[in-house]
Amino acid sequence: MPARHVRPWSRVYGLGSIYAKTMRDSRLSFIVMAGLLGGVMFVVGAAIPQVFASSSAREDIVRMAHDLGSVAAGVAGKPVNVGTLGGYISWKYGPVFLIIASLWSILALSSTLAGEAQRGSLEFVAVSPFGKRRIAFEKLAAHLTVMTLVLVIMAFAGWLTAALFGKLPEDAIPPQAAVGFALWIGLVALVFGGLALVLSPFIGRGPAAGIAGAALFAGWILNGYAATVPAFRIPADLTPWAWTNNHVPLGGEYDWGSLAFTAVIAIVLLAVGLEAFVRRDLGASMSIRTPNTPRALRGLGGPLSRSFSERLPVAISWAIGLGIFGLAMAGASRSLADSFGNSPDLQKTFDTIFPNFNVATAGGLLQLLISLAFIVVGFAASTLVSGWASDESSGRLEMLLSTPLARSRWAISSGLGVYGAIVVMTVIMAVAIGIGAMSAGSDAITPMVGTTTLGLYAAALAGVGFAVGGWRTSVAAESVALLVVVMYLIDLIVPALQLPDWIHQLALTAHLGQPMVGVWDPAGVVACIALAAGGLLIGGWGMRSRDVAR
Amino acid sequence: MVAIIETEKLTKSYGSHRGIVDVDLVVEQGEVFGFLGPNGAGKTTTIRVLLDLIRPTSGKASVFGIETTVDPVAIHRRIGYLPGEFTLYDRMTGGDTLEYFANLRGGVDLAYQASLIERFDLDPSRKFKEYSKGNKQKVGLVAALQHKPDLLVLDEPTAGLDPLVQQTFFAVLREAVGEGRTVFLSSHVLSEAEKSCDRVAIIREGRIVMVDRVDALRDLAAHQVELRFVGPVQAAEFEKIPGVTGVVAEDHVLRMHVTGPIAPVVKAAARFELADFVSREPSLEETFLAQYTEPAR
Numbered sequence: 041m042p043a044r045h046v047r048p049w050s051r052v053y054g055l056g057s058i059y060a061k062t063m064r065d066s067r068l069s070f071i072v073m074a075g076l077l078g079g080v081m082f083v084v085g086a087a088i089p090q091v092f093a094s095s096s097a098r099e100d101i102v103r104m105a106h107d108l109g110s111v112a113a114g115v116a117g118k119p120v121n122v123g124t125l126g127g128y129i130s131w132k133y134g135p136v137f138l139i140i141a142s143l144w145s146i147l148a149l150s151s152t153l154a155g156e157a158q159r160g161s162l163e164f165v166a167v168s169p170f171g172k173r174r175i176a177f178e179k180l181a182a183h184l185t186v187m188t189l190v191l192v193i194m195a196f197a198g199w200l201t202a203a204l205f206g207k208l209p210e211d212a213i214p215p216q217a218a219v220g221f222a223l224w225i226g227l228v229a230l231v232f233g234g235l236a237l238v239l240s241p242f243i244g245r246g247p248a249a250g251i252a253g254a255a256l257f258a259g260w261i262l263n264g265y266a267a268t269v270p271a272f273r274i275p276a277d278l279t280p281w282a283w284t285n286n287h288v289p290l291g292g293e294y295d296w297g298s299l300a301f302t303a304v305i306a307i308v309l310l311a312v313g314l315e316a317f318v319r320r321d322l323g324a325s326m327s328i329r330t331p332n333t334p335r336a337l338r339g340l341g342g343p344l345s346r347s348f349s350e351r352l353p354v355a356i357s358w359a360i361g362l363g364i365f366g367l368a369m370a371g372a373s374r375s376l377a378d379s380f381g382n383s384p385d386l387q388k389t390f391d392t393i394f395p396n397f398n399v400a401t402a403g404g405l406l407q408l409l410i411s412l413a414f415i416v417v418g419f420a421a422s423t424l425v426s427g428w429a430s431d432e433s434s435g436r437l438e439m440l441l442s443t444p445l446a447r448s449r450w451a452i453s454s455g456l457g458v459y460g461a462i463v464v465m466t467v468i469m470a471v472a473i474g475i476g477a478m479s480a481g482s483d484a485i486t487p488m489v490g491t492t493t494l495g496l497y498a499a500a501l502a503g504v505g506f507a508v509g510g511w512r513t514s515v516a517a518e519s520v521a522l523l524v525v526v527m528y529l530i531d532l533i534v535p536a537l538q539l540p541d542w543i544h545q546l547a548l549t550a551h552l553g554q555p556m557v558g559v560w561d562p563a564g565v566v567a568c569i570a571l572a573a574g575g576l577l578i579g580g581w582g583m584r585s586r587d588v589a590r
Numbered sequence: 591m592v593a594i595i596e597t598e599k600l601t602k603s604y605g606s607h608r609g610i611v612d613v614d615l616v617v618e619q620g621e622v623f624g625f626l627g628p629n630g631a632g633k634t635t636t637i638r639v640l641l642d643l644i645r646p647t648s649g650k651a652s653v654f655g656i657e658t659t660v661d662p663v664a665i666h667r668r669i670g671y672l673p674g675e676f677t678l679y680d681r682m683t684g685g686d687t688l689e690y691f692a693n694l695r696g697g698v699d700l701a702y703q704a705s706l707i708e709r710f711d712l713d714p715s716r717k718f719k720e721y722s723k724g725n726k727q728k729v730g731l732v733a734a735l736q737h738k739p740d741l742l743v744l745d746e747p748t749a750g751l752d753p754l755v756q757q758t759f760f761a762v763l764r765e766a767v768g769e770g771r772t773v774f775l776s777s778h779v780l781s782e783a784e785k786s787c788d789r790v791a792i793i794r795e796g797r798i799v800m801v802d803r804v805d806a807l808r809d810l811a812a813h814q815v816e817l818r819f820v821g822p823v824q825a826a827e828f829e830k831i832p833g834v835t836g837v838v839a840e841d842h843v844l845r846m847h848v849t850g851p852i853a854p855v856v857k858a859a860a861r862f863e864l865a866d867f868v869s870r871e872p873s874l875e876e877t878f879l880a881q882y883t884e885p886a887r
Contacts, residue, residue: 339690340690343694434677435673436678438671441643444666445666588643
């Protein structure tokens with residue numbers, strides 16, 4: 041075989057090898073993940089010592105962590121030294137870090153081989169003079185490299201933020217704790233990513249990612265509620281959530297043995313995944329038969345029904361996830377509110393942090409807890425807009441517009457289809473929250489009606505996406521996601537850092553009232569409706585006057 | 591004849607990238623018009639301007655006498671379009687996809703739709719993502735043909751089709767033209783354009799370099815002539831004939847290219863004892879290639 045001569049610039053641009061090309065392809069996900077994991081670690085690390093500045097405030101937090109009702113405690117991390125900065129981060133945000141990293145690993149490892157094989161691009165690589173094993177190994181090595189870099193940044197951010205902003209001596213996060221936390225995140229993420237890698241050559245990218253994602257969330261819930269529901273213990277023990285339950289390094293509790301076991305499982309899964317890719321036919325996967333969609337939901341009548349039908353599965357998926365969250369929050373609200381009612385000091389602390397929420401009532405507490413759902417609903421809106429935009433980015437729009445369908449009619453009708461999907465998502469969430477509230481013996485109707493705010497917020501964000509899409513659909517979903525993150529950060533940082541209130545008022549979420557207790561802010565409602573309707577009209581107008589992309 | 595497509599100095603620029611420049615075309619009712627050019631010459635850009643998917647930088651285009659930017663929907667009502675590259679809804683079956691496009695248009699004869707599905711040997715029960723490239727192309731073709739449009743705009747329509755289905759496709763085209771409908775067909779497969787088109791235009795680097803009937807275009811290219819004589823012959827006798835180039839003498843055989851009338855060559859050959867005379871008509875491909883071997887203006 042002739043020697044390969046690779047020009048230096050090719051190497052710099054990531055065209056020198058499969059490993060380098062995969063690294064090059066991962067640069068956007070590296071930026072996003074480093075920004076997300078490192079950025080969130082830095083922001084919360086900076087904010088927490090400001091909010092809980094005194095020893096008495098920390099004692100209140102410890103009390104709250106232990107007084108939490110079992111339902112809410114199940115979705116938080118294990119409370120170990122929550123009075124310290126590291127312990128609090130680990131308890132409140134640990135599962136969030138782990139879920140984000142695991143989803144990234146699942147998506148990356150299910151697509152790097154199987155996704156590319158299904159698209160056909162891998163065939164070009166597979167006929168180059170390398171074996172399939174080497175191709176798979178180089179691609180996997182690239183993912184491991186990028187993940188390591190991201191986790192190093194996150195660990196450094198944790199150590200640095202404690203050094204810069206820590207108020208109390210016990211706030212320090214030693215390097216060993218930061219590294220232990222990063223290893224926990226990385227190894228557990230690789231177990232779920234490895235599961236996706238194993239499954240993807242057999243069942244294809246989407247189903248593999250779906251099963252691994254379901255395992256991730258099921259493990260979280262099962263492990264969280266195993267203490268309350270004994271039947272959950274056995275399935276929970278099959279997941280890395282349970283294996284690493286006693287490893288809380290930011291809280292000062294280490295279980296290196298559990299990490300070693302998790303590492304072995306991750307290595308085995310990755311090795312099996314590589315071998316499965318090597319032995320299976322390239323791009324071949326078993327077809328999983330799904331029930332036929334009822335004719336009424338097939339969306340064959342026009343662009344509105346088609347868009348609704350296309351977006352419905354995504355909307356229902358988000359609704360189920362959010363519904364479970366809402367059910368848990370609503371179900372826990374009564375017991376939590378009672379805890380606050382019995383602990384004046386704790387209530388005083390929360391009144392200081394969240395002056396607008398009456399946490400002593402079930403509705404007030406539910407309003408506080410459900411505020412977290414805004415970011416998730418925002419991302420749901422982003423994915424729905426992404427689906428709407430795919431008509432153009434995939435090239436379908438070219439065929440659709442060759443029919444007697446005006447561009448603005450396509451934009452508006454298919455946008456209305458997205459709003460229809462948001463309505464379905466909102467109704468499912470409302471029902472789940474209503475059931476949770478009823479199970480807790482609280483008023484169900486008020487929070488169910490209040491859930492409309494989540495739908496309005498999602499519709500407003502989608503409207504912004506449509507308006508951007510009227511100019512360029514390729515950045516519509518990204519614009520929505522960026523807006524969600526910006527609003528979330530404004531909500532998180534401005535009160536915590538006691539920045540001027542006008543900055544907080546820039547966020548739409550600051551104008552949505554407290555509908556879970558029946559307090560509506562008409563200005564926010566009008567703003568949401570105006571953004572939804574106006575964005576759609578602007579999108580339709582923008583589509584009229586520009587070239588259709590291919 | 592009625593002009594179905596008419597463009598006047600049609601230009602589309604993509605910033606620093608060339609699109610099309612001063613394209614003048616007239617496509618008449620009932621003809622199959624071939625639009626030829628290599629990859630990147632501007633065929634798809636021209637088609638997308640005609641359909642108002644992109645807007646001209648200058649110049650104008652009309653279809654059915656309607657300016658494309660004024661009332662594109664009225665144009666779309668009467669056309670069938672197959673893009674060169676397309677994707678449709680992965681999770682929908684071929685049958686549902688065709689039904690959806692039929693609903694968007696209205697007035698589709700379901701019996702005709704079924705006959706097309708049968709003739710193209712398409713299984714409409716499979717999901718779009720499960721189809722091979724050729725079967726996806728069949729779905730696109732049926733979607734473009736099923737409403738019997740007055741104008742068919744087809745961008746590389748035979749890509750991915752097997753020879754049998756290609757035959758069916760050309761038969762369907764002939765039927766459409768027989769009913770007075772018009773076909774605008776972009777291709778770089780010259781043999782299929784030669785076989786199916788009445789007229790062709792050749793586009794090169796965004797500009798139309800030639801528009802004519804297929805047989806007239808063929809005449810523009812040099813005939814390859816081979817003369818076999820009984821005895822030796824002077825090549826110089828032939829080199830001085832206007833239109834004769836590339837004369838090569840080999841023993842008693844002379845080979846040459848002849849552009850234009852061939853009679854002077856026949857007269858000159860008659861002065862010698864001629865054993866054989868072979869003249870091969872140029873193919874459209876040779877005409878096409880001849881256009882592309884000359885430097886651009």
